[in-house]
Amino acid sequence: MRIRNLAVTATLIPVLLLAGCGTDSNADVAASSPGAKKASKHGPAEEGLAGQVVGAGDPVVNAYYDYRSALDQMMRSGGRTITQLQPVMTPKVFQAISAQARYFRTKKLHNTGTTKVLWAKRTLAANGVIISACYDTTAARTVDAKGRSVIPATTPTRWLDQMRVQQLEGRWVVDGGTTTPNAC
DSSP states (O other): OHHHHHHHHHHHHHHHHTTTOSSOTTOOOOOOOSOEEOSSTTSOOOBOTTSOBTTTTOHHHHHHHHHHHHHHHHHHTTTOOOTTTGGGBOHHHHHHHHHHHHHHHHHTOEEESOEEEEEEEEEEETTEEEEEEEEEOTTOEEEOTTSOBOSOTTSOSEEEEEEEEEEETTEEEEEEEEEEEOOO
């Protein structure tokens, strides 16, 4: 039961820490389940239906992939590698994700494997540009120092991100949002 509570805590901490990020009065939350393998310039390219690299040519969508890749690096490092986070997110989101990194370091957690972004697209909403993205965590596991999984086997493996992106100092960055389990 203690390990299950730890797993639930590890899963929910990012949600609780980032409440109220951004300027939306609806209190969107930037949650970060295990990070994603970059599907454009920082990793093996994944091809879409027409043989195009996913996210290629769209700096807004690429900002989301950069964000997922940075989270993946942080979680695989056990929270020790965070410098790659700052350029891909707003300062408020960086502060909250840094707290998650401290949690990973303190509890000696890290991820094995990577998360795969299945698709990502942008939409225009009243509160800004939103990236909707589906990702799969089947190959990513959060483990303790002994290599034991800390996430219950019943935890969903498909997630839907709804992340706000904005321009900050001439570049697109993630400014919070929501992550929910979804069979997308």
